[in-house]
Amino acid sequence: MAGPCTSGFWRWMVLVLIATTATVTGQVCQSPFGMESGAIPDDSITASGVGHHYALDPHLGRLNGTTHYGAWGPALHIIGQWLQVFTGNTDTKNPVTHLLDNPVHARYVRFYPQSWYGYIAMRVEILGCNTEIIWGLTLNDAGMSHLNVSWTVVGNLPISRYTLRYQPSDGSGPYQDLSPAPGAGDTSATVLGLMDHTEYTLTLTSFDENNQPNGVINETFTTGGRRIIIWGLTLNDAGMSHLNVSWTVVGNLPISRYTLRYQPSDGSGPYQDLSPAPGAGDTSATVLGLMDHTEYTLTLTSFDENNQPNGVINETFTTVCQNPLGMEDGAISDDSITAFSVLHHSYVQPYFGRLKGTAGWGAWTPARQDNQQWLQVDLGVIKRVTGIPTQGAHLPVNNHYSWVRLYKLEYSGDEFFWTTCADKDGSDKVFTGNTDTKNPVTHLLDNPVHARYVRFYPQSWYGYIAMRVEILGCNTEIIWGLTLNDAGMSHLNVSWTVVGNLPISRYTLRYQPSDGSGPYQDLSPAPGAGDTSATVLGLMDHTEYTLTLISFDEDNQSNGVINGTFTTVCQSPLGMESGAIPDDNITASGVGHHHYLQPYFGRLKGTAGWGGWAPAHQNRGQWLQVDLGVIKRVTGITTQGALQLVHHRFSWVFAGNTDTKNPVTNLLENPVDARFVRIYPQSWYHYIAMRMEILGCSTD
Known part of the structure; x- marks a missing residue:
């Protein structure tokens, strides 16, 4: 693994970068750390070994040092000796400095001499500075009673938590800690409840994984300007058709009521007011019935006892389930x-x-x-x-x-x-x-x-x-998945799922041609509180309709909305695949001797048995019959080959299918009204074997 220095240096550094306290660098950060000045104590300077003479101890290897022999020297003069605290020197006097192309974070530094003149002997300094973990405490917004600040995280050293302390700069009040403190991933924070026109000192401290401080910055800022009544419109939860938001009330000024207005941010729809509006004591609200994957602008306004607005905040949020x-x-x-x-x-x-x-x-x-x-x-x-x-x-x-x-x-x-x-x-x-x-x-x-x-x-x-x-x-939403069960020439039957156990007192089901060629109408009577399906009658043939189902809670407030578009066309599956047609309604002229080939195994996409019906004899007189229960309009047939081997061969009805997997649908040029439908195979591959569905609708 390549590193910023030589490969040998980097391999050793992998072990010590866990405890980083300083940056070793050759760029802007070039302050001597203390070898020459003595700020690094003698016992912090070690080596692989020391020459027999005490005048060559490691601590004598300080840059420009003159004590005793004025250098460190090891006992053995071989590659592998090191001084822990690149071409090196050509004389005993003049320092040679190397700036690292890629500065590193380290607490320990080792020097490994590779070539020398006379004896290995070194005096060294290390250039760098304290590591910057957090940087630039900056004022974003100041009010009469709040300060909003932000900062930058530098590098990728771990931060487990922060503290943000604040105090009037003149010392007229004690330090206080912001609660809750900024989260590990935060880069901004707001301090509320401050005194107007007062200078505050803010001190932000970051902590590492061992709960030790690894960064600190501070600044002074002054409160002043507008008074904040409500603050921080925040998204708590977003779904495909709802947004839940909350906010903070600052101070104790009276709030008699709120309005919460919402609108698609691109202006594609008008503003609407949430109804009922949030109550005077509320600090959260949910907006329902929104469009999926749409950005909305929400504006919350508070009003005083005289019904005058005294606070306003707004934000944009997107209805997306991520x-x-x-x-x-x-x-x-x-x-x-x-x-x-x-x-x-x-x-x-x-x-x-x-x-x-x-x-x-x-x-x-x-x-x-x-x-x-x-x-x-x-x-x-x-x-x-x-x-x-x-x-x-x-x-x-x-x-x-x-x-x-x-x-x-x-x-x-x-x-x-x-x-x-x-x-x-x-x-x-x-x-x-x-x-x-x-x-x-x-x-x-x-x-x-x-x-x-x-x-x-x-x-x-x-x-x-x-x-x-x-x-x-x-x-999940309160109601979910408006699904088409049956479509006819003049009707649509839909169903939905109720999610969870929140109360539903009633529904409305509205429908309209999707192209707007007719007005919205409400289904009457509406679905009952316990219903999960409904049928809309009297529709136009071959027309796409938009249906909107709204549920209401015990207080008659809407608590869920779903919609879907469906077309009045007579091509609904009549029950083979779904199982709505019972097994004993599916019969045949005969059955292969194996019990895995029964007629009721001939359901489209079925996997029971060998996944298909097959007769005992392979001739054109064989048939598979389906009893629909009542006369229905039949508009098409979908067929499929056998899922598994029939007598060790894959099989399907050749006129309909070309493989065992992919269904083939044929729509009738002239739909018929029938209760019983028979399929007579005319040509096949290996064996007659089929799975099928019948398409149509109830006769209107």
């Missing part, structure tokens, strides 16, 4: 993170597999390095999962830098039945992982899933299997 669900911030508890196995070392527990985590060796690692291992996260409740960031191990695992290159993802709602995330062709999707230990790689799911449990299955890795992960998503 919130971290709790691995990095610890919202997911340690005992909710489990694994198939764990390496014997206690530094690689499953709960060390948190994104950007540094506990232990900073990753989960299993006992065995094979693709049967998994890391599992329990989200606590079913949530919508939309993405996964992953990261390699923070520290080497058994002295090996390690990360996962490829992995699969499984999910479950109950921890018993698992589904593997699929690729576009239906095969298991293999996600590309990491290429180093540091940089997270995020994948957004093409098809977000609802799950409580998520498992990561490493498939390929560098060094050891070692992962840190996060899961992106959001809470």
